[in-house]
Amino acid sequence: MSLTIDIHYQKSAFELRLQCAFPTQGISGIFGPSGVGKTTLLRCIAGLEHPSSGTITFNQQPWFTQSARLTTKMRQVGFVFQDSRLFPHLTVLQNLRLAQQQVTSPSLAIDTLCNDFAISNLLGQSANKLSAGQQQRVAIVRSLLAEPKLLLLDEPLAALDKQSKSEIMLHLTAHSVAQQLSMIYVSHSALEIAQLCDQLLLLQHSGNTEFGCANKLLHKHRQLLDQVNVIDRNDQQHQITLGLSPQQYQQYKELGHVFISDDKK
Amino acid sequence: MSSDLTALFLTLKLALLTTVILLVISPFIAWWLAKSSSKFRPFFEALVALPLVLPPTVLGFYLLLAFSPNYLPGQLWQSIAGSSLAFSFGGLLIGSIIYSLPFVVQPLQAGFVTLGSKELEAADTLGLSRWSKIRHIIVPMTKRSFMLAAVMGFAHTLGEFGVVLMIGGNIPGETQVLAISLFEHVEALEYQQAHNIAAGLLISSLLMLFVIYSVLQKQDRH
Numbered sequence: 001m002s003l004t005i006d007i008h009y010q011k012s013a014f015e016l017r018l019q020c021a022f023p024t025q026g027i028s029g030i031f032g033p034s035g036v037g038k039t040t041l042l043r044c045i046a047g048l049e050h051p052s053s054g055t056i057t058f059n060q061q062p063w064f065t066q067s068a069r070l071t072t073k074m075r076q077v078g079f080v081f082q083d084s085r086l087f088p089h090l091t092v093l094q095n096l097r098l099a100q101q102q103v104t105s106p107s108l109a110i111d112t113l114c115n116d117f118a119i120s121n122l123l124g125q126s127a128n129k130l131s132a133g134q135q136q137r138v139a140i141v142r143s144l145l146a147e148p149k150l151l152l153l154d155e156p157l158a159a160l161d162k163q164s165k166s167e168i169m170l171h172l173t174a175h176s177v178a179q180q181l182s183m184i185y186v187s188h189s190a191l192e193i194a195q196l197c198d199q200l201l202l203l204q205h206s207g208n209t210e211f212g213c214a215n216k217l218l219h220k221h222r223q224l225l226d227q228v229n230v231i232d233r234n235d236q237q238h239q240i241t242l243g244l245s246p247q248q249y250q251q252y253k254e255l256g257h258v259f260i261s262d263d264k265k
Numbered sequence: 266m267s268s269d270l271t272a273l274f275l276t277l278k279l280a281l282l283t284t285v286i287l288l289v290i291s292p293f294i295a296w297w298l299a300k301s302s303s304k305f306r307p308f309f310e311a312l313v314a315l316p317l318v319l320p321p322t323v324l325g326f327y328l329l330l331a332f333s334p335n336y337l338p339g340q341l342w343q344s345i346a347g348s349s350l351a352f353s354f355g356g357l358l359i360g361s362i363i364y365s366l367p368f369v370v371q372p373l374q375a376g377f378v379t380l381g382s383k384e385l386e387a388a389d390t391l392g393l394s395r396w397s398k399i400r401h402i403i404v405p406m407t408k409r410s411f412m413l414a415a416v417m418g419f420a421h422t423l424g425e426f427g428v429v430l431m432i433g434g435n436i437p438g439e440t441q442v443l444a445i446s447l448f449e450h451v452e453a454l455e456y457q458q459a460h461n462i463a464a465g466l467l468i469s470s471l472l473m474l475f476v477i478y479s480v481l482q483k484q485d486r487h
């Protein structure tokens with residue numbers, strides 16, 4: 001059971017060639033620098049855009065071939081956009097109800113999901129009055145309520161603080177397991193990918209792509225560094241002194257720029 | 266005065282029917298103009314905008330020819346309906362619809378362009394049907410444009426003169442609208458009656474536009 005993609009996408013100067021197969025269980029990640037085509041790939045999977053050529057197949061059902069294009073509605077994919085896209089003329093609750101109404105026999109309760117994603121106190125508010133972070137939470141719940149076969153998330157947590165991010169990621173994982181809903185999660189945060197995803201598709205500007213275990217790939221490409229000891233820190237001089245093992249020292253020396261996964265302020 | 270009242274009711278009936286019919290057909294035209302990337306689009310855009318710049322008498326003249334039993338469209342109509350469209354209320358209605366078309370299509374087109382595709386894409390990914398999208402997303406989100414389009418279409422039809430003069434003539438109760446009535450009074454040097462109609466049209470048009478712009482401003486603040 002898988003989502004098989006073999007596409008060539010070209011729009012003026014931008015080009016994306018890709019061959020890969022996502023397992024249709026658990027959460028898969030797509031990681032790579034800005035402008036490499038992560039969003040475009042998601043939009044092609046959702047049917048919001050079409051590749052120039054190739055095929056997209058979901059569990060043996062052809063979604064895109066040279067002769068046939070299944071509409072977004074028929075694909076039953078959910079999508080959480082970077083810019084939430086709530087319906088601004090409706091309240092939060094009306095947004096959620098509209099999504100739930102599209103399901104013939106809904107199996108999810110609005111209340112429970114709202115509790116999980118901490119939006120119960122927002123239900124009566126107008127959708128366009130919410131902060132960016134609140135909008136994103138509502139957008140996630142709304143997409144879950146439509147009960148898609150596959151949920152695509154395009155950097156959904158960019159507008160949220162660290163604390164909220166990890167809470168939401170926990171609930172996404174729990175929901176994916178409980179509902180057996182497969183998700184594809186786009187991000188350029190290695191930490192989010194590492195916490196959330198089992199499998200990872202790594203896109204690079206060179207056009208090289210790799211698919212495999214998320215943690216292994218991130219480590220291989222030095223996107224995640226091992227935790228290191230901060231020996232001294234001088235905020236006036238903007239200097240941090242690190243205590244590194246010989247291997248870590250070698251890692252840092254080879255890096256052109258440094259990623260640090262240290263949250264402490 | 267009673268003939269003026271007849272003219273008033275006829276004008277209101279014409280404006281109301283024209284507005285209702287335009288509100289049914291214009292959204293489809295406006296949607297296509299807003300969303301299509303066809304190379305024929307500029308041509309149809311020009312065609313819809315034509316009544317804005319064309320002297321109404323030109324439009325009226327060609328409609329008169331088209332309605333005449335000497336030409337094909339008029340012949341067809343006559344064979345179906347048994348009467349001529351020229352100098353009838355039906356002919357007037359067709360003329361008004363064409364004449365006021367841009368005043369309804371253009372606000373809607375602007376509304377649909379501003380609406381963009383973001384919310385509609387979101388609706389697609391939630392599985393909304395076409396009808397649900399129209400009902401729950403498109404119409405509520407472009408409500409302002411629909412209101413503006415209705416008022417503009419109605420007010421513009423109230424003031425119709427040139428087209429009516431060419432295709433409708435001046436038959437009380439059938440084709441004599443207020444603007445024609447006004448013209449009659451002026452020609453007969455009945456300035457008091459002329460004032461009644463002129464001032465009435467002026468004030469009611471101003472009032473309608475004032476009310477719609479006030480409502481739109483209030484919505485903006487929300």
